[in-house]
Amino acid sequence: MPRLPEALAAAWPPAKWQDVTVLVAASGGADSVALLRGLVEIRDAGEGRLIAAHFNHRLRGAESDGDQAFVEQLGRELGVKVVTGQREGEGVAEEALREARYEFLNQMSGVYGARYVATAHTADDQVETVLLNVLRGTGLAGLAGIPRIRQLAESTTLIRPLLEVTRGQVLEYLAALGQPFREDASNRSLQYTRNRLRHELLPLLERDYNPQVREALRRLSQLAGEADDELSDRAARYRDFMPRTVSGGVELMTAPLELLSDYMVRTLFQVIWGEQGWPLQDMTLERWQQLAQFARATAPPPQMFPGGIRAEKQGDVMRLTRNPT
Numbered sequence: 001m002p003r004l005p006e007a008l009a010a011a012w013p014p015a016k017w018q019d020v021t022v023l024v025a026a027s028g029g030a031d032s033v034a035l036l037r038g039l040v041e042i043r044d045a046g047e048g049r050l051i052a053a054h055f056n057h058r059l060r061g062a063e064s065d066g067d068q069a070f071v072e073q074l075g076r077e078l079g080v081k082v083v084t085g086q087r088e089g090e091g092v093a094e095e096a097l098r099e100a101r102y103e104f105l106n107q108m109s110g111v112y113g114a115r116y117v118a119t120a121h122t123a124d125d126q127v128e129t130v131l132l133n134v135l136r137g138t139g140l141a142g143l144a145g146i147p148r149i150r151q152l153a154e155s156t157t158l159i160r161p162l163l164e165v166t167r168g169q170v171l172e173y174l175a176a177l178g179q180p181f182r183e184d185a186s187n188r189s190l191q192y193t194r195n196r197l198r199h200e201l202l203p204l205l206e207r208d209y210n211p212q213v214r215e216a217l218r219r220l221s222q223l224a225g226e227a228d229d230e231l232s233d234r235a236a237r238y239r240d241f242m243p244r245t246v247s248g249g250v251e252l253m254t255a256p257l258e259l260l261s262d263y264m265v266r267t268l269f270q271v272i273w274g275e276q277g278w279p280l281q282d283m284t285l286e287r288w289q290q291l292a293q294f295a296r297a298t299a300p301p302p303q304m305f306p307g308g309i310r311a312e313k314q315g316d317v318m319r320l321t322r323n324p325t
Contacts, residue, residue: 004173012161018046020115028067028182031120143224249321282306
């Protein structure tokens, strides 16, 4: 098994990023510390720079402030600039916290002109995400799990270069360096579904059903991702000649949809949602199918979809717009 720096360099060769600014999400936990140290280690001389970005969720009082202080000290030791942000308001829902964190990363990438934002999701995170999606019910995209790259902003790409690196490799690398990291006690709490999956379900599956279940889930993720990419590319080709931009959204002719399967129609709308930056969280399979049926219906009344998306149709013309409120 290769050392983390070698695996990181193979997954994301320094020649691709060392001449641009890279913003590295740094929580202070083992994964993000290993990512930052690994990037510093493999980076050759270049015109770009690494910036560590720490978002203080302010959920654990002095411990959260300690995480921030740790990242700031690590930045000084490595000669890496550290930028910080804090959560405002009282909401603590997981999705709200995630949105606040990515909003901060997006904002900082604009301030510092970052070409890439790197996050430290590992192969273990991928396995847990795929299994969690299976338990909740999912399609191909859910089986594909966490995407390696996605567009964060017009000129900034989000990349996850540790997705082929296991948590074991992370800990081995940090131990060899004698590098400390912060531990969040909440990661051991069985109150959270992901933690129960990590500490109870996966070990049970390995012990009683398949010792290689993690590798099996990683292979499933890879194959599903390849299939989903292929179908999304095909849907995007249909998208290129059908929709046109209108105020607040898009407009498209629905007659060509009659030639497509329900799956391809749903995939087309998912591509449109992604390109518009509309929220996907509450768009379940039932809602995508409802949208596909709406597109094929004759003179349906306007309908609202999650995220404030309004669908209306006149003749063969369908318009999708987002409520500005």
